[in-house]
Amino acid sequence: xxxxxxxxxxxxxxxxxxxxxxxxxxxxxxxxxxxxxxxxxxxxxxxxxxxxxxxxxxxxxxxxxxxxxxxxxxxxxxxxxxxxxxxxxxxxxxxxxxxxxxxxxxxxxxxxxxxxxxxxxxxxxxxxxxxxxxxxxxxxxxxxxxxxxxxxxxxxxxxxxxxxxxxxxxxxxxxxxxxxxxxxxxxxxxxxxxxxxxxxxxxxxxxxxxxxxxxxxxxxxxxxxxxxxxxxxxxxxxxxxxxxxxxxxxxxxxxxxxxxxxxxxxxxxxxxxxxxxxxxxxxxxxxxxxxxxxxxxxxxxxxxxxxxxxxxxxxxxxxx
Amino acid sequence: xxxxxxxxxxxxxxxxxxxxxxxxxxxxxxxxxxxxxxxxxxxxxxxxxxxxxxxxxxxxxxxxxxxxxxxxxxxxxxxxxxxxxxxxxxxxxxxxxxxxxxxxxxxxxxxxxxxxxxxxxxxxxxxxxxxxxxxxxxxxxxxxxxxxxxxxxxxxxxxxxxxxxxxxxxxxxxxxxxxxxxxxxxxxxxxxxxxxxxxxxxxxxxxxxxxxxxxxxxxxxxxxxxxxxxxxxxxxxxxxxxxxxxxxxxxxxxxxxxxxxxxxxxxxxxxxxxxxxxxxxxxxxxxxxxxxxxxxxxxxxxxxxxxxxxxxxxxxxxxx
Numbered sequence: 054x055x056x057x058x059x060x061x062x063x064x065x066x067x068x069x070x071x072x073x074x075x076x077x078x079x080x081x082x083x084x085x086x087x088x089x090x091x092x093x094x095x096x097x098x099x100x101x102x103x104x105x106x107x108x109x110x111x112x113x114x115x116x117x118x119x120x121x122x123x124x125x126x127x128x129x130x131x132x133x134x135x136x137x138x139x140x141x142x143x144x145x146x147x148x149x150x151x152x153x154x155x156x157x158x159x160x161x162x163x164x165x166x167x168x169x170x171x172x173x174x175x176x177x178x179x180x181x182x183x184x185x186x187x188x189x190x191x192x193x194x195x196x197x198x199x200x201x202x203x204x205x206x207x208x209x210x211x212x213x214x215x216x217x218x219x220x221x222x223x224x225x226x227x228x229x230x231x232x233x234x235x236x237x238x239x240x241x242x243x244x245x246x247x248x249x250x251x252x253x254x255x256x257x258x259x260x261x262x263x264x265x266x267x268x269x270x271x272x273x274x275x276x277x278x279x280x281x282x283x284x285x286x287x288x289x290x291x292x293x294x295x296x297x298x299x300x301x302x303x304x305x306x307x308x309x310x311x312x313x314x315x316x317x318x319x320x321x322x323x324x325x326x327x328x329x330x331x332x333x334x335x336x337x338x339x340x341x342x343x344x345x346x347x348x349x350x351x352x353x354x355x356x357x358x359x360x361x362x363x364x365x366x367x368x369x370x371x372x373x
Numbered sequence: 374x375x376x377x378x379x380x381x382x383x384x385x386x387x388x389x390x391x392x393x394x395x396x397x398x399x400x401x402x403x404x405x406x407x408x409x410x411x412x413x414x415x416x417x418x419x420x421x422x423x424x425x426x427x428x429x430x431x432x433x434x435x436x437x438x439x440x441x442x443x444x445x446x447x448x449x450x451x452x453x454x455x456x457x458x459x460x461x462x463x464x465x466x467x468x469x470x471x472x473x474x475x476x477x478x479x480x481x482x483x484x485x486x487x488x489x490x491x492x493x494x495x496x497x498x499x500x501x502x503x504x505x506x507x508x509x510x511x512x513x514x515x516x517x518x519x520x521x522x523x524x525x526x527x528x529x530x531x532x533x534x535x536x537x538x539x540x541x542x543x544x545x546x547x548x549x550x551x552x553x554x555x556x557x558x559x560x561x562x563x564x565x566x567x568x569x570x571x572x573x574x575x576x577x578x579x580x581x582x583x584x585x586x587x588x589x590x591x592x593x594x595x596x597x598x599x600x601x602x603x604x605x606x607x608x609x610x611x612x613x614x615x616x617x618x619x620x621x622x623x624x625x626x627x628x629x630x631x632x633x634x635x636x637x638x639x640x641x642x643x644x645x646x647x648x649x650x651x652x653x654x655x656x657x658x659x660x661x662x663x664x665x666x667x668x669x670x671x672x673x674x675x676x677x678x679x680x681x682x683x684x685x686x687x688x689x690x691x692x693x
Contacts, residue, residue, distance in 0.1 A: 212532050213546070214565060216557035223547035226533070227540035237536035244534060248621045249588065256579040259572070268569065299565045300572055 054165035057155075059182070062171045063189040065155065066095065073128035075153065076106040077136050078143035079287055082208030082243060085114045087134040087157070087179040089121060090194075090201035094187045097195070101126045107144025111288030113242060117201045130154050135179035135205075137339065139166040157182055159209075162330060162339035177217035180205025184225050196233035203234035204243065211295065212244050216325065216343060247289075254285035258293060264303075265362050269369055271297035272358060275310045294320035294344075305329070305365045309358055317349045317357035321365070332368050336361075374485035379502070382475065382491045383509040386415065392422040393448035395473065397456050398463035400426050402528030402563060405434045407454040407477070407499040409441060410514075410521035414507045417515070421446045427464025431608075433562060437521045450474050455499035455525075459486040477502055479529075497537035500525025504545050516553035523554035524563065532564050567609075574605035578613060584623075585682050589689055591617035592678060595630045614640035614664075625649070625685045629678060637669050637677035641685070652688050656681075 057065075066072075074091050076084040088104040095102035101124050110118055131153045136142070137160035139150040156167035159182055161174025176182050180202045187194065194202065206226060210218050213226070230236050247255075254275070261274040275290055290310065297306030306322040319336070322344050323329035329345035338347020351357035377385075386392075394411050396404040408424040415422035421444050430438055451473045456462070457480035459470040476487035479502055481494030496502050500522045507514065514522065526546060530538050533546070550556050567575075574595070581594040595610055610630065617626030626642040639656070642664050643649035649665035658667020671677035 211565070212534060213527075214532060214557065214560035218550075218556055220547035220550040223543040223550070227543035227547070230538075230540040230543070236538055237534065240534035245531075245615075245619050246621055247619055249584070252579070252582070252616075252620055256576065256582070259576040259579070262572070262576070264569075295565070296572075299567055301566055301568045 054167065055169050057169050057171050059171055059186050059189050062155065062157065062169070062186060065169070066100075066186075066190065067098070069130040070100050071126045071129035072100060072102040073131050073149065074102060074104045075131065075133040075136060075142060075146050075149060076104060077141040078106075078108050078146075080106050080108060080110060080114075081135075081291060082114065083178045083180055083205040084135045085110055085117055086201040086203070086205030086208070087183045089117050090180065090183050090187070090198045090205070091132070091134060091157070093121070093195075093198045093201065094183075094190070094192045096124075097192055097198075098190070103128070105146050105149075107142060107146040108287075111286065111291075113246075113288060114204070116239075116242070117197075117204060121197075132157065133167060134158065134183065135160075137162050138164045157186065160339075161341065175217075175219075177215060177219070177222055178205045178209035180209070181222060181225055184229070194229065194232040196235075199229040199232035199234035200239065203229045203236060204239055207236075207240060208243055212240060217341070244292075248285075250284040250286070251289035254279055254283035254289055255293060255296075257283055259296070262297070266366050266369065268300075268302045269304045270307065270362060270365050271300050271303045271305075272307045272309065272362065273297050274354060274358070275308065276354065277311045295322060298322035298324075304369050305332070307358075307361055307365065309354065309361070311354060312348070315350050315352065317351060317354060318346065319349060319357075319361055320344070320346050321361075323368075327369055332361075332364055335364050374487065375489050377475075377489050377491050379491055379506050379509050382477065382489070382506055385475065385489070386420075386506075386510065387418070389450040390420050391446045391449035392420060393451050393469065394422060394424045395451065395453040395456060395462060395466045395469060396424065396426040397461035398426075398428050398466075400428060400430060400434075401455075402434065403498045403500055403525035404455045405430055405437055406521040406523070406525030406528070407503045409437050410500065410503050410507070410518045410525070411452070411454060411477070413441070413518045413521065414503075414510070414512045414514070416444075417512055417518075418510070423448070425466050425469075427462060427466040434524070436558075436562070437517075437524060441517075452477065453487060454478065454503065455480075457482050458484045477506065495537075495539075497535065497539070497542055498525045498529035500529070501542060501545055504549070514549065514552040516555075519549040519552035519554035520559065523549045523556060524559055527556075527560055528563055532560055568605075570604040570606070571609035574599055574603035574609055575613060575616075577603055579616075582617070586686050586689060588622045589624045590627065590682060590685050591620050591623040591625075592627045592629065592682065593617050594674060594678070595628065596674070597631045614642060618642035618644075624689050625652070627678075627681055627685065629674065629681070631674060632668075635670050635672065637671060637674065638666065639669065639677075639681055640664070640666050641681075643688075647689055652681075652684055655684050 092102040153167040159176040294308040308320040321329040333345035333347035336347040412422040473487040479496040614628040628640040641649040653665035653667035656667040
């Protein structure tokens with residue numbers, strides 16, 4: 054792995070062609086926005102470029118993908134965006150896990166799986182890096198590119214709320230609006246709109262809320278039963294992980310998602326004094342200080358929950 | 374009433390002294406933020422200035438008001454901020470209703486009650502106008518001023534979500550962060566923070582969700598039992614009325630709140646094609662096209678609900 058600057062990345066992108074841009078499984082707004090924005094930017098300078106995700110793109114991002122035709126070519130240069138580790142690739146995208154040429158990412162925990170890496174762990178979104186990259190390349194964002202980048206910027210910052218937001222994040226949002234980004238439509242779709250199934254899922258998930266450490270830790274569970282009964286999709290679970298940390302007095306918010314074969318997938322959100330990525334690293338996961346994730350394999354949801362809560366209690370330095 | 378520019382307003386503020394800055398009743402983030410920012414800015418150039426609100430400032434804004442001492446002087450020049458009409462003054466602030474010298478506001482509906490008015494109906498918040506005014510005056514915002522203005526900017530835009538947001542709104546947010554505004558803390562406090570009792574109330578309210586007209590109407594109920602069991606306060610119910618309208622496909626969202634003596638208080642939210650105020654006028658209420666309210670007196674919650682839903686079905690032109 055060699056770390057490179059955005060100037061070097063820009064030079065490389067100008068030199069090569071026939072790009073494949075990989076997204077992680079369960080793609081979110083930052084993954085979809087970054088990949089489509091980069092592909093559209095590359096196409097605008099005459100290159101061929103396709104995005105690839107092993108999972109289906111959730112319907113809520115169709116405004117980004119609509120009208121974008123897949124081009125016919127043999128991939129020559131493989132790029133990943135918003136991908137902390139190659140393990141997060143799924144389906145057909147997995148085939149490229151060992152031959153990623155360039156990684157553009159904002160995860161400080163990036164494992165360095167690509168030949169070349171342009172990683173800025175301080176950037177609140179990967180989309181913000183893509184914006185800087187296309188600026189360096191002298192590409193002006195059209196409305197489609199601006200919409201895609203704006204989606205990544207706003208979703209990965211909880212609509213400009215997180216502590217990762219910097220003054221330049223707002224300046225980039227302003228520039229994107231100048232390029233035609235439909236800020237209000239995107240924000241409404243991403244944050245103020247939910248399907249009946251999603252709302253029903255959230256209602257059932259709220260029924261699982263438990264507190265630990267005298268209210269400093271809050272825990273919710275998205276069981277497979279809840280997903281089945283509500284009819285919610287995997288995409289619908291986005292944002293749910295922020296619920297427990299919103300409760301006053303809560304320092305660590307835990308969201309446990311029941312997967313198959315004894316796997317329980319955790320999202321951990323922490324306050325400024327607690328390191329969520331350190332908590333998740335204890336279980337082989339990782340992420341950011343404020344938000345991280347990991348999987349625990351256990352015989353029962355209770356065991357997985359107890360293991361996680363014990364580590365969180367230790368992390369905040371409280372007696373249970 | 375004479376309309377003046379921000380340059381003229383700046384000149385006037387430099388010339389006078391002993392300012393009183395009035396806020397509307399039930400003050401929100403924009404009123405508190407605008408008034409305190411303006412007072413602090415005036416004090417920074419050696420003027421005396423006090424904010425005045427007839428109602429108490431809610432606790433969530435104490436981070437703006439903390440450490441701000443009221444000065445002892447006889448008010449000579451009366452300013453109002455974020456005040457569409459003098460009727461919205463309450464308590465001791467009412468005494469100044471007829472002698473307001475300068476109004477700084479962003480309501481297109483401003484009634485022109487002041488001698489001089491600097492009104493920009495396109496500005497998403499009054500705080501944004503205050504920021505421009507102190508820029509014109511050559512005053513650099515310190516952290517306290519920046520926090521106060523940022524609060525107004527983010528609360529009146531639903532955290533940068535509304536269609537009123539312009540590129541310059543984000544640029545102003547960036548400038549305020551450069552001046553030390555604690556963006557993440559403020560956003561978290563204003564938007565991502567709820568008490569365990571409020572969350573429990575919302576959970577119970579979601580259990581009451583019903584649809585009518587094939588999903589075009591959604592109904593929730595805040596019963597007295599829910600309020601008692603959750604321990605939520607009346608203030609906690611703020612924002613709940615926006616939940617049913619956020620559901621995809623819903624054209625009219627109804628929130629019914631059980632009061633005493635057979636009174637049921639309704640909040641109605643409607644899509645662009647439906648007039649909520651017309652629905653509520655049928656029951657003696659009123660409001661805006663998108664959001665309105667009324668009371669229905671009935672023997673039972675079911676009867677009140679049925680009366681309202683019947684009118685809503687008629688309003689959207691659907692068979693029940």
